[in-house]
Amino acid sequence: MTTIAANALTKNSLADRIEICQQKQFTGRLEITAKGDRQHWNLYFCLGRLIWATGGVHLIKRWQRLLAQYCPQVNSQKYVSLEGKKVEEYHLLIGLVKKQEIKGEEAVRVIRNTVTEVLFDLLQQETLGELTFVSTCHNALNASLTMLNPQHAVSYSKQAWEQWCKAGLETISPNAAVLLCQKEQLQKYTSPPVYKTLIKIVDGERTLRDLAVLMKQDLLLVTRLLSPYIRQGIMELIKIGDLLPPATGEQLEPHQPTNNFPTLPATPTSKQPLIACIDDSPIMGQLMKHILTKAGYRFVGISDALEALPVLLESQPDLIFLDLMMPIANGYEVCSQIRRITQFKNIPVIILTGNDGIVDRVRAKIVGSSEFLSKPIKPEQVLAVVRKYLPAPLAGNKVDT
Helix, strand or coil, X not given: CEXXXXXXXXXXXXXXXXXXXXXXXXXXXXXXXXCCCCCEEEEEEECCEEEEEEECCCHHHHHHHHHHHHCCCCXXXXXXXXXXXXXXXXXXXXXXXXXXXXXHHHHHHHHHHHHHHHHHHHHHHHHHCCEEEEEEECCCCCCCCCCECHHXXXXXXXXXXXXXXXXXXXXXXXXXXXXXXXXXXXXXXXXXXXXXXXXXXXXXXXXXXXXXXXXXXXXXXXXXXXXXXXHCCCEEEECCCCCCCCCCCCCCCCCCCCCCCCCCCCCCCCCCCEEEEECCCHHHHHHHHHHHHHCCCEEEEECCHHHHHHHHHHHCCCEEEEECCCCCCCHHHHHHHHXXXXXXXXXXXXXXXXXXXXXXXXXXXXXXXXXXXXXCCCHHHHHHHHHHHCCCCCCCCCCCC
């Protein structure tokens, strides 16, 4: 394995560096880093052709979105590498094709769109600051799925980036999530059907790319439609982290999974503390369940705010996580209702929100919340808050059946 230092080559733009890799029929990895940023990307070549791209802020999120979009017959959450990095997803694609769970052309669509998204993000990052490049020669990945013409791939992404800039969106990242801040104002400016749709999908957890796929519309069109609401402060763009790997997943390639959670019973006992999470987002519910059950706690998820009180009364949790932005009844209203119930007067209620402002904190305190936790959530922060209010789960007990 040999490495070509970044300063060994004379051209330093993304397009120039990719062109050099093509001309030299390069086989290996082109590692790209944003100066002043912690973001990293990798482009993989075989004989000067692009075969895979990875990196950026949403590696797992991108994989699940594209797999669900182009291979809908596959459970996108099932086939996720537990590490969620490097070239794991590429090997999973090969495995799915070998097992005939997806067609070769479906795998190619996933690869093409992965490369397109990565190149678009790199072009945007290049306008914000300098990129550094290191080319590492090594044995090629299995290139049986496809070999893309790098110039065509760059040209296509450049065209998309230029259209993005012409629309005045150059400072907006497609990886930003959209958070609805003012429901009443949105209702004034939209028709009832549009309003009903937007309050369901604009939840602070779906990125612009996620929304485009969900709405089955072009990314540029969706962003232009939402930009007036963003400029007026009705909606807000926020940064969110990547998804956590699922608790279980089928590994199609030999792989040693990593576990960053405490070693505790996989199935918590009924004596363990019970934690409830009220959040209309299925993704958030899954993430919280993954974090808390792995740490040994019991978990109950509630996706409908109107059903929250009956479920809480029946389950009697020891701590409640409560999303602030929900349709029909928001977190403030639900928290007030919880505090009116005698047995819940002293239960810890942790507000989850992507809009962490002083006004929100004051209002949350007024309605009786115990603490604030900002989105995107991080496992260590969630567990730190839980351990502040609850005893650690008991390890080694028999599982109740």
